[in-house]
Amino acid sequence: MMPATEPPITCLVLEDDLLMRDLVGSFVEQVPSLxxxxxxxxPLAAFEQLARQPADLLISDIEMPGLNGLELVRALRQPPLVIFMTSHQKYAAQSYEVDAVDYLLKPLAFDRFLRAIDKARQILQYRRKALSIPEQVPAPDESVPPGSTPAEEYFFIRTEMQFVKLRYNEVVYIEAMRDFTKVYLEDGTVHITLVNLKNIESQLPALLFVRTHRSFLVNASKIEVITNQDVKLLKVAVPLSLTFRDAVTERVVQNRLITRRSS
Known part of the structure; x- marks a missing residue:
């Protein structure tokens, strides 16, 4: 899964059920990159080890006596990447709050486990590359006079060793992953850039993009359905938190809502 030149992904497993702990440990041992x-x-033993000896990845159960998995991650000053395991869907929204890489429902399947590990691998691989490359700024585009609006609305992001041009109308949503973000496009392409979501939001047009959650910024024109828990755009559901619900509804629905009027 990982080139031989890449360092292994150090991984810590936290699970209070013996059989599940042994199963996840066997999964980890089958993956050469881990x-x-x-x-x-x-949980406290895991907390002490992570505080003393940081790891790249924590694979943790959520429901445990005393300190649960979510509380453990929040308590760490520099938490690793996290993959949560649980028997309940109800913790999905909270896992977004701590920027979990993935959320696995029990019983675990090895192929689903591998997909989660691959997400973590890509994030770590990109982070290592990005941090090793000096920051560079592209020369200004002199073909567009300052203050004017280009014919095609677009922006650039820096991803790995290149600058990538993205048009506003091809961006579906942007997801925060701690100190970097993932930009999802209509064609299924995903770009990772070492810029946090707050900085991206401040530099994109406020009329086009709307925050639905502390970890998600979406293209308002792509929203097709709004519920109390999420927004649906191009068959993808993105969390909608109570903090942003009214603003999202007002922005997207505006005066387009058909209502029953009294005669």
């Missing part, structure tokens, strides 16, 4: 550095039953 290096198991801890297999814990108690």
């Amino acid at each position: 290096q198991l550095v801890g297999l814990h039953e108690q």
Whole structure:
């Protein structure tokens, strides 16, 4: 899964159920790019190890006696990437709050586990490359006079060793992943850039993009359905938090809502 030149992904597993802990440990040992550095039953033992010896990835159950998996991640000053395991869908929204890489429902399937690991691998691989490359700024486009609006609305992001041009109307949504973001396009392409969501939001047109959640910025024109929990755009559901619900509804629906008027 990972080039031989890349360092292994150090991985710590936290699970209070013995059978599940052994299963996840066996999954980790089958993946050559993973290096198991801890297999814990108690959240406090995992917390102490991570505080003393940081790991790249934490694979953790959520529901445990005492400190649960979500509370553990929030308590860490520099938490690793996290993949949560649980038997309940109800924790999905909270997992977004701590920028979890993935959310696995029990019983675990090995192929689904591998997809989650591959997400973590891509994030770590990109982060290592991005942090090793000096920041560069492209020369200004002198073909467009300052203050004018270009014929095609677009912006650039820096991803790995190149600058990529993205048009506003091809961006579906943008997801925060701690110190970087993932930009999802209509054609299914995903770009990762080492810029946080707050900075991206401040530099994109406020009339085109709307925040639905602390971790999500969406293209308002792509929203097709708004519920109390999420917005649906191009068959993808993106979380909608209570904080942003009224603003999103007002922005998207505006005066286009057909109502029943009294005669």
